[in-house]
């Protein structure tokens with residue numbers, strides 16, 4: 817554990833969401849490639865810069881397109897597209 821979804825107002829992973837089977841929702845780490853990472857950060861309404869992203873930052877699969885293509889990177893699956901900005905119900909913070 818330790819990783820969590822950084823999307824603003826995301827309640828996934830909190831005990832209050834008892835009906836969600838949180839364990840089964842994949843949590844995707846940010847890509848290592850800086851250009852890819854920048855696109856992810858742009859679509860996430862959270863005050864964070866590309867440089868501040870660490871191994872402990874992640875985004876739940878539900879913030880991505882349902883059929884987002886995945887690529888295996890080491891032991892993990894990595895989405896090939898950034899999260900969807902309009903799947904987040906918060907205004908983008910600047």
Ligand SMILES: [Zn+2]
Nearest residue numbers: 821823826876
């Ligand atoms: Zn989330």
